[in-house]
Amino acid sequence: MVTGQDGSVLRGSPYRADCPTRRxxxxxxxxxxxxxxxxxxxxxxxxxxxxxRVEGVSQKMLTQTLRALERDGLVQRTVxxxxxxxxxxxxxxxxxxxxxxxxxxxxxxxxxxxxxSASQQAHDRTDRSxxxx
Amino acid sequence: MVTGQDGSVLRGSPYRADCPTRRxxxxxxxxxxxxxxxxxxxxxxxxxxxxxRVEGVSQKMLTQTLRALERDGLVQRTVxxxxxxxxxxxxxxxxxxxxxxxxxxxxxxxxxxxxxSASQQAHDRTDRSxxxx
DNA sequence: CCGCATCCACATGGATACTG
DNA sequence: CAGTATCCATGTGGATGCGG
Numbered sequence: 275m276v277t278g279q280d281g282s283v284l285r286g287s288p289y290r291a292d293c294p295t296r297r298x299x300x301x302x303x304x305x306x307x308x309x310x311x312x313x314x315x316x317x318x319x320x321x322x323x324x325x326x327r328v329e330g331v332s333q334k335m336l337t338q339t340l341r342a343l344e345r346d347g348l349v350q351r352t353v354x355x356x357x358x359x360x361x362x363x364x365x366x367x368x369x370x371x372x373x374x375x376x377x378x379x380x381x382x383x384x385x386x387x388x389x390x391s392a393s394q395q396a397h398d399r400t401d402r403s404x405x406x407x
Numbered sequence: 408m409v410t411g412q413d414g415s416v417l418r419g420s421p422y423r424a425d426c427p428t429r430r431x432x433x434x435x436x437x438x439x440x441x442x443x444x445x446x447x448x449x450x451x452x453x454x455x456x457x458x459x460r461v462e463g464v465s466q467k468m469l470t471q472t473l474r475a476l477e478r479d480g481l482v483q484r485t486v487x488x489x490x491x492x493x494x495x496x497x498x499x500x501x502x503x504x505x506x507x508x509x510x511x512x513x514x515x516x517x518x519x520x521x522x523x524s525a526s527q528q529a530h531d532r533t534d535r536s537x538x539x540x
Numbered sequence: 541c542c543g544c545a546t547c548c549a550c551a552t553g554g555a556t557a558c559t560g
Numbered sequence: 561c562a563g564t565a566t567c568c569a570t571g572t573g574g575a576t577g578c579g580g
Contacts, residue, residue, distance in 0.1 A: 295441070298516035298523075303436040305573075308428070321542060332574055337543055347526025358541045359580085368522055375511040382508045383431035389501055390431075393480025438553075454562055465554055470563065491561050492560085 301346065306331050306339045308376055311369065314349070318364040348372060434479065439464055439472045441509055444502065447482070451497040481505060 302308055306328065313319065313327040325336055340363055343349035348369035354360040365373070435441055439461065446452070446460040458469055473496055476482035481502035487493040498506070 294516040294520040295445075295513045297520060298512070299436075299441055303432075303438075305436075308432055312428075333543070334545095334575090335573060338573090345527050345530040346523045347530075348523070353542095356541095359543095361542060368519060368526075371519065372515060375508065375515045378508040378511045379431070380428045382505060383427040386501060386504070387427040387430060390434075390479045390481070393501075394478050397478045397480075466563075467555090467565095468553060471553090486562095492563090494562060 301342065302372075302376075304339070306335050307343065310336070310339055310343070311348070311365065311372060311376060312380075314363060314365050314369075316365075316370075318352070318362040320360055320362045324363060343369070434475065435505075435509075437472070439468055440476065443469070443472055443476070444481070444498065444505060444509060445513075447496060447498050447502075449498075449503075451485070451495040453493055453495045457496060476502070 302311075309328050309331070310324065313324060319327070321336070324340075325331060325333060328336065331339075340349060340351070344351050348366055350364050350366050350369075352362045352364070354362065435444075442461050442464070443457065446457060452460070454469070457473075458464060458466060461469065464472075473482060473484070477484050481499055483497050483499050483502075485495045485497070487495065
């Protein structure tokens with residue numbers, strides 16, 4: 275929606291369906307993608323291990339997220355046709371590059387979480403009429 | 408993420424409600440936060456301007472997101488009690504620091520979007536049975 | 541073991557109408 | 561202008577059961 279031909283940010287619309295940032299955020303902005311990318315790390319992890327590492331994820335969402343990442347060329351899926359089927363996942367080279375900016379965000383989170391939490395509590399104490407969930 | 412207090416990656420649970428990354432992602436992972444932070448930039452922007460800059464956002468979501476950011480101490484809200492009320496928003500110092508990791512992510516998006524899109528199309532051509540929404 | 545299919549609860553967010 | 565309040569459509573994601 276809202277597609278402007280000019281690249282102006284202030285005049286034009288920064289919110290466009292084809293905006294790279296928007297596209298990527300729609301991908302990694304979900305509940306699990308970032309955690310899964312983190313959990314994959316450098317190695318090759320099988321499905322059940324992954325499920326244990328990313329505690330709280332349902333197998334539906336794990337599968338779904340992995341499929342999306344695979345489609346995006348960020349995750350490699352390898353099936354070992356053994357007796358009990360073994361499937362391993364690993365980040366592709368492109369996938370590994372995603373870890374950097376993600377780590378930057380993680381850093382920020384760790385550094386600023388205390389400040390953010392303090393702000394929230396101070397704000398909640400100040401304005402009792404808006405208990406913001 | 409995936410970092411427990413003990414530093415263990417494989418044993419502990421990376422998914423915990425108090426995980427800093429999880430907390431932050433829950434905040435900025437929504438549809439508008441990142442765009443609004445970007446639209447605020449360095450200056451002071453009034454509500455209606457903001458709404459125009461972040462085209463596509465409803466006033467409900469704009470208000471809601473700004474309130475959350477304000478509560479987090481990332482956005483400063485200033486009311487000018489003039490005839491037609493004028494309200495201006497700007498990033499706090501903490502809020503401005505968020506722009507760096509966000510920019511890193513944006514950079515990544517721009518650099519890798521082509522690759523990701525290509526992967527998607529290749530994947531969709533290869534496997535017609537799973538059109539992955 | 542890995543994953544798909546189905547049903548369903550809930551949160552997100554858009555449209556609309558009204559206030560100060 | 562800058563919200564607040566309400567209703568409602570939709571998407572996300574959890575639970576469960578089945579299949580290869």
